[in-house]
Amino acid sequence: MTDETETPAATLAAATTTADLPRRGPVLLGTMHGPESARALLRLANGEIRTVETGARIGTARLVAIGEGVVILDDRGRAERLEMPRG
Numbered sequence: 789m790t791d792e793t794e795t796p797a798a799t800l801a802a803a804t805t806t807a808d809l810p811r812r813g814p815v816l817l818g819t820m821h822g823p824e825s826a827r828a829l830l831r832l833a834n835g836e837i838r839t840v841e842t843g844a845r846i847g848t849a850r851l852v853a854i855g856e857g858v859v860i861l862d863d864r865g866r867a868e869r870l871e872m873p874r875g
Contacts, residue, residue, distance in 0.1 A: 796821070798857035798872055814846050816859055816870040826854040830870075 796819065817829040817837070827839050830846065838844075844851045849863035861868040 796856045814861075814870060816857075816872050818872065819854055819857055819859070821854075821856070828854050828859045830859075 798819075813833055815831045817831055820827045820829070820839075825841060827841050828851070829837065829839055831837050832846065840846065840851055842851055842854060846861060847863075849861040849868065851859060852862045852867075853860040857872045859870045861870065
């Protein structure tokens with residue numbers, strides 16, 4: 789038995805998009821949801837790709853929420869919403 793989940797439609801669509809990604813700041817590439825946790829795939833400003841969970845530090849910000857195709861960062865008390873790029 790495996791813990792596989794269906795890939796959200798937004799993730800499938802973004803995986804094949806030809807949109808140019810922003811060059812500055814973190815970019816949300818996808819979100820993954822399991823029975824007990826959620827993870828997000830981010831490309832950081834330096835080009836590094838990281839899989840992160842709630843509570844992770846991204847620069848000066850902390851990842852506080854992961855939804856389908858969206859993450860919320862708290863950067864010193866200021867909320868920042870990252871959505872997956874649209875094609």
